[in-house]
Amino acid sequence: MKIAIINYGAGNIQSIRFAFERLGVHPFLSDQAEEIATADLVIFPGVGEASSAMAKLKATKLDLLIPQLTQPVLGICLGMQLLCNYSQEGNTEGLGIFDTDVLRFNHGVKVPQIGWNTIDQLKSDLFNNIADKEYIYLVHSYYAPLCNETIAISDYGITYSTALRKDNFYGVQFHPEKSSAVGAKILENFINM
Amino acid sequence: MLTKRIIPCLDIKDGRTVKGVNFVDLRDAGDPVELAAFYADAGADELVFLDISATEERRKTLAELVRRVAEKVNIPFTVGGGISSSKDVDLLLHNGADKISINSSAVKNPQLIDELVSKFGSQCIVVAIDAKKINGEWKVHLVGGKVPTEVELFQWAAEVEQRGAGEILFTSMDHDGTKNGFANEALRRLSTERNIPIIASGGAGTFQHFVDTFKEGRADAALAASVFHFREMEISELKMKLKQHDVPVRL
Numbered sequence: 251m252k253i254a255i256i257n258y259g260a261g262n263i264q265s266i267r268f269a270f271e272r273l274g275v276h277p278f279l280s281d282q283a284e285e286i287a288t289a290d291l292v293i294f295p296g297v298g299e300a301s302s303a304m305a306k307l308k309a310t311k312l313d314l315l316i317p318q319l320t321q322p323v324l325g326i327c328l329g330m331q332l333l334c335n336y337s338q339e340g341n342t343e344g345l346g347i348f349d350t351d352v353l354r355f356n357h358g359v360k361v362p363q364i365g366w367n368t369i370d371q372l373k374s375d376l377f378n379n380i381a382d383k384e385y386i387y388l389v390h391s392y393y394a395p396l397c398n399e400t401i402a403i404s405d406y407g408i409t410y411s412t413a414l415r416k417d418n419f420y421g422v423q424f425h426p427e428k429s430s431a432v433g434a435k436i437l438e439n440f441i442n443m
Numbered sequence: 444m445l446t447k448r449i450i451p452c453l454d455i456k457d458g459r460t461v462k463g464v465n466f467v468d469l470r471d472a473g474d475p476v477e478l479a480a481f482y483a484d485a486g487a488d489e490l491v492f493l494d495i496s497a498t499e500e501r502r503k504t505l506a507e508l509v510r511r512v513a514e515k516v517n518i519p520f521t522v523g524g525g526i527s528s529s530k531d532v533d534l535l536l537h538n539g540a541d542k543i544s545i546n547s548s549a550v551k552n553p554q555l556i557d558e559l560v561s562k563f564g565s566q567c568i569v570v571a572i573d574a575k576k577i578n579g580e581w582k583v584h585l586v587g588g589k590v591p592t593e594v595e596l597f598q599w600a601a602e603v604e605q606r607g608a609g610e611i612l613f614t615s616m617d618h619d620g621t622k623n624g625f626a627n628e629a630l631r632r633l634s635t636e637r638n639i640p641i642i643a644s645g646g647a648g649t650f651q652h653f654v655d656t657f658k659e660g661r662a663d664a665a666l667a668a669s670v671f672h673f674r675e676m677e678i679s680e681l682k683m684k685l686k687q688h689d690v691p692v693r694l
């Protein structure tokens with residue numbers, strides 16, 4: 251199995267690679283469109299600021315590749331947010347896969363949200379054998395509101411989407427690579443897509 | 444619901460853990476990786492590694508250690524100790540650290556916070572503040588709490604947030620090592636005035652101390668070292684006690 255982790259210089263991607271290696275698979279890191287396109291599965295990671303991450307994607311023309319991918323794609327954290335229409339962070343146009351905007355938390359809560367929260371109302375194969383109200387680890391200041399593509403919800407001053415899906419595109423706001431056994435199971439489910 | 448975090452802190456010197464005794468079930472409790480994996484399995488929500496080595500080789504040794512931890516451990520961890528440039532941070536993040544913490548270097552050069560935040564994002568920049576009450580005023584201290592400054596705690600915390608730090612790790616030097624409880628009054632003020640998460644540190648001795656720091660101190664997370672390293676308290680038992688007191692925890 252070939253798993254590509256898109257390497258566009260946005261944050262710590264070693265942890266994601268290590269998490270897959272703990273599951274016995276060996277992803278490769280790449281910023282080359284042809285190479286990424288041949289993978290069976292694609293991971294689109296990202297931490298940091300939205301507009302600078304999008305600028306890095308554009309510099310490598312990966313913003314053109316990603317929407318055309320037909321294999322399962324998993325956006326993680328900022329990766330998920332960049333798959334949305336638009337982010338308030340840095341006034342950033344997204345890749346428009348998920349039909350929602352990304353907004354800043356503004357509901358009397360501390361920002362960023364840092365720590366373990368529960369996921370609920372789970373839909374899709376990504377959450378096979380995951381019970382409602384399991385704990386996952388999150389670090390983020392912006393969130394995707396509930397929409398037609400929501401496949402998991404969490405509460406933080408407001409109920410919002412902690413996972414999204416459209417066709418072959420999946421996005422998770424949490425960090426499965428840092429979410430203990432629950433996160434490992436979610437990554438395993440993705441490998442089995 | 445977002446839960447309160449329990450964070451064991453591991454002191455590291457030349458790639459080895461400094462404290463840590465009652466670990467007969469571990470092959471090598473001096474190996475930070477093994478100890479980290481133990482804590483992750485025991486229910487720790489996060490880990491902090493504080494490097495106290497002073498050798499020429501420290502950067503390289505620490506980066507190698509961070510990589511080994513990231514390979515093995517599936518919960519987030521923060522690395523601190525002697526970090527003073529974006530080059531240091533880059534090396535640690537690229538080896539798999541989730542967050543880094545800066546302390547004295549930020550007091551000496553507050554601009555460093557802005558620089559790191561713009562390069563790496565708020566989410567991975569923790570500012571650690573060591574403070575002590577002198578003549579009724581909380582003063583920030585440097586070099587592991589040894590050197591007093593004229594900087595006032597609550598003003599500094601406000602500046603740290605305004606410069607974009609994602610989190611504050613507050614250690615009361617008056618409480619650290621006493622096992623008499625956390626500095627809840629100061630913590631409550633920090634947590635109420637600031638809009639970023641506050642990690643309480645210094646003074647953990649009993650289960651009740653953790654309950655109090657979450658309830659009275661309104662801390663978002665609590666950090667401790669010796670109560671865990673000397674097995675005076677098991678994390679699973681601590682979390683059960685917290686739950687009984689209606690403190691939300693991950694079980």
